[in-house]
Amino acid sequence: MKRLAIVRQKYNPAGGAERFISRALHALTQQHALSVSLIARNWEKLEGIAECRVNPFYLGNLWRDWGFAWSARRRWQQEGFDLVQSHERIPGCHIFRAGDGVHRHWLQLRRRHLGWFGRLSLLLNPYHHYVQYAEKAMFQHPDLRLVVCNSHMVKQEVQHYFGLPDQRFAVVYNGVDTAQFHPQLQQQYRAIMRAQYDIPAASPVMLYVGSGFERKGVARALQVLQQFPDIYLVVVGGDKHAARYHVLAERLGMQRRVRFTGAQREVKPFYGMADAFILPTLYDPFPNVCVEAMAAGLPVFTTTTCGSAELLTNGRNGWVAAVDDQQGWHDGVAYWLQHQQDWASWCQQARQAVEGLTLPAMTDVMLQKYEKLLAVHTS
The missing domain is CATH 3.40.50.2000 (Glycogen Phosphorylase B;)
Known part of the structure; x- marks a missing residue:
């Protein structure tokens, strides 16, 4: 044997x-x-x-x-x-x-x-x-x-x-468990989760999931989204320095449209409430949260130093930019926001990219x- x-x-x-x-x-x-x-x-x-x-x-x-x-x-x-x-x-x-x-x-x-x-x-x-x-x-x-x-x-x-x-x-x-993570999560959770976190039903919502806020780019996400006053950001995850990011959100004038939920045992409802997923990570070989988000029909915004970027095509199922490319990040979010009529297509293509995984x-x-x-x- x-x-x-x-x-x-x-x-x-x-x-x-x-x-x-x-x-x-x-x-x-x-x-x-x-x-x-x-x-x-x-x-x-x-x-x-x-x-x-x-x-x-x-x-x-x-x-x-x-x-x-x-x-x-x-x-x-x-x-x-x-x-x-x-x-x-x-x-x-x-x-x-x-x-x-x-x-x-x-x-x-x-x-x-x-x-x-x-x-x-x-x-x-x-x-x-x-x-x-x-x-x-x-x-x-x-x-x-x-x-x-x-x-x-x-x-x-x-x-x-x-x-x-x-x-x-x-x-x-x-x-990824494509049966557990699927686009129907939006039908199940969108309304109830937005009501729970006091987010308007029609407002664009970007989701971040993960611990290690510094490496995975919570500060970068806040700085990018500061320029888009219509977008809400939901941050799911724990970090021993989380208070610093609350202060940063306040300093950027974003406290009204940022929700820090802390660590959560069940993340599927959060995928269901969001319109897109953001992970401006400094380095991540292949984060599970990206493929979970895509399986749930969320376009993903991440960096060239994230392995999940291999599954993404700009303007189709997400956006990829270098971690320090502020203009690239701005252009990606702006493009997504200006093409809301294409969000259903982005959702479908995000799902299709991971269906084989x-x-x-x-x-x-x-x-x-x-x-x-x-x-x-x-x-």
Whole structure:
């Protein structure tokens, strides 16, 4: 019996990276003589998967990641697994799921938007040095057979920095439950949610969903929409510095038409109340919220450093501009606002762009990759 290990510090079967992987693993265990184990600190119960708890003592994020990496690698070597798929940057794994993108590239983008003190803090932070070291060692390790990227953007970044050939990659977009996220959400929730949040029925509404307000661009969204006094912005998500964004909205004179809802367990009603989705993120490999929004029929406005931009065409199902291209952002929102007669078409085209990204379809792609690697190992 072949043995596969999945490595993830905190494994949540509902997470974007894990949802279709969990389905693929279930299919593999049904179709083949395959034993699957999960090496993790914490996890939610996954039927048919054996748990290997690895939870070394730690103080701080550097020791947390290093300690887990060392212990996880030691565990899979002791157990003698045939294949090891890691969602963490650990040298020696056979498959790496690059769901967080390339840390080195993220740091370069981050530096451009910091003052001298912020850049110095990044330079002196030992955690960033460790992550870059682990990332490089992993991508250059001879045992690495496959890198699963959630966008072509991430694949190109890995190739740019580490020179891996095409045959070592699989690009597999995060799947979306197209039955749960669909344009009919507007019929279900538009009126009731707008009444609940005191938003006029006919007013254009843009939606933001996500934590990490600084990286994902809540301030940029506020600054762009300040120029359009008819548009309301609904911000769904939590952030430890959320109060700063309340103050910014006030300073921009937008407090009347911005709604900060905090974190929400159920986001579908918010997709149903909105007319478009906005995510001016500094860097995001492939955010689930974008494909959920598109499946719900919302055009998406995002940046060139967001993997979901690969699904968008300006003026058809959304708009893409560089994160600092203020004129580009203004032009995109203005174009959308001036063409309300085309919103139904934008809605339809947004939905069509993601209809093939179902969870079963993405599962099939991963299943093929696993089977190929297992066949090579067997031979």
